[in-house]
Each structure stands twice: as C-alpha cells, then as structure tokens.
Amino acid sequence: MTSTVSPHAAEQRRAPALPGGAFVEGRWVPAGDEAVLDPEDGAVVGYAARTSPADVARAIGHLSNARAEWPVRERQAALRRAAAGVAERRDEFAALIAAEGIKTVTEARGEVDRCIETLTLSATVADALIGETIPFDSSPRGAGKIGWYTREPLGVVGAITPFNDPLNLVAHKVGPALLAGNGVILKPSEHTPLTALTLTEVLLSAGVPADRIAVVCGDYEVGNALVSDSRLAAVSFTGGPHTAEAITRSAGIKKLLMELGGNNPTIVCEDADVDRAVSAVVDGAFGAAGQNCLSVQRVYVHSRVHDTFLRRVVAGTGALKVGAKTAPDTDIGPMISEAAARRVEGQVEYAVRQGATVWTGAVRRGSFYEPTVLTDVPTGSTLLTKEIFGPVVVVEPFESYADAVTNANSTGDALHAGVFTESVHTAKRLSGELRAGCVLVNETSDFRIDAMPFGGFGTSGIGREGVRFAVRELSAPRSVILAG
Numbered sequence: 001m002t003s004t005v006s007p008h009a010a011e012q013r014r015a016p017a018l019p020g021g022a023f024v025e026g027r028w029v030p031a032g033d034e035a036v037l038d039p040e041d042g043a044v045v046g047y048a049a050r051t052s053p054a055d056v057a058r059a060i061g062h063l064s065n066a067r068a069e070w071p072v073r074e075r076q077a078a079l080r081r082a083a084a085g086v087a088e089r090r091d092e093f094a095a096l097i098a099a100e101g102i103k104t105v106t107e108a109r110g111e112v113d114r115c116i117e118t119l120t121l122s123a124t125v126a127d128a129l130i131g132e133t134i135p136f137d138s139s140p141r142g143a144g145k146i147g148w149y150t151r152e153p154l155g156v157v158g159a160i161t162p163f164n165d166p167l168n169l170v171a172h173k174v175g176p177a178l179l180a181g182n183g184v185i186l187k188p189s190e191h192t193p194l195t196a197l198t199l200t201e202v203l204l205s206a207g208v209p210a211d212r213i214a215v216v217c218g219d220y221e222v223g224n225a226l227v228s229d230s231r232l233a234a235v236s237f238t239g240g241p242h243t244a245e246a247i248t249r250s251a252g253i254k255k256l257l258m259e260l261g262g263n264n265p266t267i268v269c270e271d272a273d274v275d276r277a278v279s280a281v282v283d284g285a286f287g288a289a290g291q292n293c294l295s296v297q298r299v300y301v302h303s304r305v306h307d308t309f310l311r312r313v314v315a316g317t318g319a320l321k322v323g324a325k326t327a328p329d330t331d332i333g334p335m336i337s338e339a340a341a342r343r344v345e346g347q348v349e350y351a352v353r354q355g356a357t358v359w360t361g362a363v364r365r366g367s368f369y370e371p372t373v374l375t376d377v378p379t380g381s382t383l384l385t386k387e388i389f390g391p392v393v394v395v396e397p398f399e400s401y402a403d404a405v406t407n408a409n410s411t412g413d414a415l416h417a418g419v420f421t422e423s424v425h426t427a428k429r430l431s432g433e434l435r436a437g438c439v440l441v442n443e444t445s446d447f448r449i450d451a452m453p454f455g456g457f458g459t460s461g462i463g464r465e466g467v468r469f470a471v472r473e474l475s476a477p478r479s480v481i482l483a484g
Contacts, residue, residue, distance in 0.1 A: 018197050021049030022217050025062040026210035036100050039367050040334045045100045048193040051216040053225035059214035063156045063183030064231050066211040072126050079123035081206035083116050098325045100192045104333045114168040118450045121467040122175030128471040144484030151475040153181030155233030158226045162239050163336050164291045166192035173236050176470035185214040193217045227251045257473050261293035261387045262460040264445035265408035266418035270302035277420040282316040284446030286371040289332050290391035294446045299395045300404045306397040314359045317371045334367040341369045344390035354378045405433045415456040416445035
C-alpha cells in the first residue's frame with residue numbers, strides 16, 4: 001500500500017536497492033515519499049515516486065516517438081536474457097514479492113518461477129507474428145494482383161497490473177507487448193510497485209531499449225491519465241469490473257484487453273475421488289488468502305457425497321496455518337489491507353445474518369482473515385454472485401446435474417470451472433455445458449499454464465491473455481497488394 005507512514009508502523013525495513021521510483025523518458029525518476037507498506041504489519045518496505053499526469057503524458061510521448069529499429073531477433077534475445085536475469089535474482093524477487101504483497105515466501109518463490117517461464121515463452125513465440133499470402137485470384141476483381149499481410153505492432157500499450165501477482169502478471173503484459181514490437185507504459189498496483197520496478201531494471205539490463213518501456217506509479221489519477229491519452233493504442237488491464245468500467249468510459253477509441261476475474265465454481269460429482277477433490281478445493285480456495293482471480297469460491301457437491309466432502313474440507317481448512325509470510329510453515333498470509341479484510345468480514349457477517357452457516361473461520365485479526373467455509377448461503381448473496389477476492393468458500397449440495405450447471409452458470413463471469421468425476425461421459429457433458437473460459441476435469445478452477453489462452457466470457461473480461469494469444473491481441477495485420 002502506498003501512503004504516508006503511520007506513526008504506529010513497525011520499524012522500517014531495509015529498502016531494496018532500486019535505481020529509482022519510476023522510469024520516464026528513458027530515465028529513472030528518484031524515489032519520493034510514497035511509502036510502500038507491508039500489509040502484514042505496516043512496516044515500510046521501500047518508496048516509489050509520486051508520478052503526475054504530466055509525467056504520464058511525457059512518458060507516452062517518449063515511447064510514441066521511438067524511431068530506432070528493433071528487430072524481432074533482438075526482442076527475443078532481450079527477453080531470454082531477462083528471464084535469465086530474473087533467475088539470477090530469484091531470492092531477491094521472492095523476498096520483495098512477499099514483503100510488499102500478500103504472498104507467503106513459498107508462494108512468492110513459485111511466482112518467480114512462473115515469471116521466468118513467461119519471459120522465456122515470450123521469447124519463443126515469434127511465429128505468432130507470421131502473416132499469410134492473400135488469394136486475390138479468388139475474386140475476379142483480384143485478377144493480376146498478388147499480396148500478403150504481416151502482423152505489426154499496435155503502437156504504445158498501457159499495461160495496468162494488480163497486487164496479487166506483482167511479478168508474473170507484469171511479465172504477462174510486458175513480455176508479449178515487447179515481442180510484438182510495441183512500446184509499453186506500465187502502471188503497477190500502488191500496493192506493489194517495487195517488484196515491477198525491479199523487473200524493469202532487469203529488462204533494461206537485458207537489452208530492452210529505454211524508449212520501449214516506461215513505469216509510472218500511483219493510483220486512480222495516474223491510471224486515468226494513462227488510459228485517456230489518445231496516443232495510447234491499447235490498454236491491457238487486469239483487475240476488477242468496477243475499475244474496468246471506469247477505463248472503458250475514459251479510454252476512447254482504442255483496443256481493450258481485460259481480465260476481470262470471476263466467481264469460479266467447482267462441481268463434485270457422486271463418483272468423484274473425494275479425497276482428491278477435498279485437497280484441490282482447500283488449496284484452490286485459500287492460496288494467496290483467496291486473493292486470486294482463479295480462486296475457488298463456490299463448490300456444488302452431489303448430495304450422496306456432500307456430508308463426507310464437507311467434513312473433510314472443514315478439517316483441511318482448519319488445519320491451515322495463518323501467520324507471518326516469512327515463516328516456512330505458513331499457509332495463509334494477510335489480505336492486502338485491513339480494509340480489504342474488513343470488507344470480507346462484512347460480507348460473511350451479512351450472509352450469516354441471512355441464514356448462512358459458518359463451519360470454520362470467519363475471524364479477522366487486523367489484515368488477516370481466517371480461511372472460512374460456509375453452507376446454507378441464501379440465494380442472491382454476493383458470496384454467490386460476485387467475486388469476493390478473499391479466503392472464503394461456499395459449499396452447497398445438488399441432486400441433479402442440470403441444477404448444478406444452472407447454479408454454476410448463474411453468475412455469468414466465471415474465468416474457470418472445475419469438475420470432479422471418474423466418468424468420461426459426465427466430464428464431456430459438463431465441460432460442454434459450463435460457461436467458463438476453461439473447464440478443468442479432476443481439478444479446480446485454480447490452475448493455468450502461461451502458454452494457454454486465458455480469459456473468460458461475459459463480465460470476466462475482454463480478449464485472451466496467455467503469451468502467444470496476447471502477442472496476437474497486441475499486434476494487427478497489415479496488407480500489401482502488388483498490382484500487375
């Protein structure tokens with residue numbers, strides 16, 4: 001969280017040795033007085049610059065005026081070197097992710113490995129830029145003409161990233177955009193800018209030209225100045241639908257690529273391996289304290305196995321350790337702020353007043369919220385209709401698969417959905433009926449690899465991420481016609 005330092009904050013930690021607190025017009029901007037705080041205890045982790053709308057305008061102008069050729073082979077080489085650079089600084093990145101964000105150090109190490117993979121993939125998908133010849137002789141009007149199309153960069157891409165994956169989601173924006181030949185102006189979450197600034201240092205050291213990347217830091221004012229600039233060709237945003245709506249109102253005519261999360265369902269069938277389903281749900285619902293766009297939020301369990309499943313999920317959830325992010329045995333760290341934890345607390349308390357039953361959890365201590373299992377959540381509750389972005393899972397029984405699918409599809413914004421069954425027939429049926437960007441069989445919603453197309457339907461977003469697919473989204477065909 002960026003703010004002035006509270007007098008009650010813990011003793012300031014050693015700030016990372018960053019070259020600056022923003023990167024504008026090819027130069028590092030000195031870090032200012034925007035303190036970045038550890039959500040666990042309020043300790044100062046480091047400082048970011050206070051970027052102004054004028055800084056944003058200058059940064060976009062600098063990227064827009066880039067004239068030097070940067071061949072694809074050099075883009076690939078720079079991204080490969082950047083992947084190696086992140087690997088060399090693996091421990092530093094993991095410590096920084098854990099310090100300014102919500103992940104345990106174990107989760108942070110996993111994110112560093114994901115970032116290395118994402119940058120490596122970005123260096124290997126140049127074939128996504130391949131064009132084709134155009135069959136002009138298929139039309140009488142094309143007689144005597146030949147032609148082809150190539151894929152060209154869009155221009156300057158504005159990338160806005162969230163706090164929950166402050167390294168890998170930045171890589172998912174920056175890697176494909178650079179490979180496609182664009183300039184990128186990045187606005188990381190105001191809660192976690194230091195990781196993004198450190199990655200930018202690695203990218204520049206790896207050979208990314210200084211007129212191809214910029215980093216601005218701040219909150220709504222900076223974001224609005226970025227997306228509303230007419231020189232921007234595209235906005236790539238990961239976050240919530242409320243912010244997405246504001247972006248669409250401000251952006252004007254430009255391409256939008258958005259990943260907006262969702263209330264992801266999992267269906268546990270009567271023939272499911274219950275132990276496998278229990279383990280996957282506990283892991284998928286509470287990793288990163290539920291602050292994950294793929295987090296499991298609703299589980300529909302066949303009535304024949306419901307009681308057994310619920311009992312084991314409650315036991316597994318209750319065994320999770322909530323505590324300090326740096327402790328190697330901690331399973332659940334804090335939420336991004338005490339305000340976020342209070343928001344989840346309020347939603348759960350309201351559902352309980354309406355008749356929901358708490359089986360474990362539902363206790364807040366500062367920015368920590370204990371992993372929570374609920375049943376009997378009333379129809380229409382926000383826990384069933386909206387993404388809660390916290391460590392809460394709802395378990396409900398079903399009798400017929402038609403009812404399970406109807407309930408699973410009721411929100412209209414699932415990124416992923418999970419199905420547990422031993423039947424190929426059931427797997428085929430449910431995977432065809434569930435409305436989600438990906439249906440995982442014998443796995444929950446909480447899984448992806450960085451090479452796959454990633455996104456959902458409805459209010460879960462616009463377009464698809466995943467390295468190869470993002471390269472296509474961030475480039476466009478340009479045709480050349482030679483008349484005979």
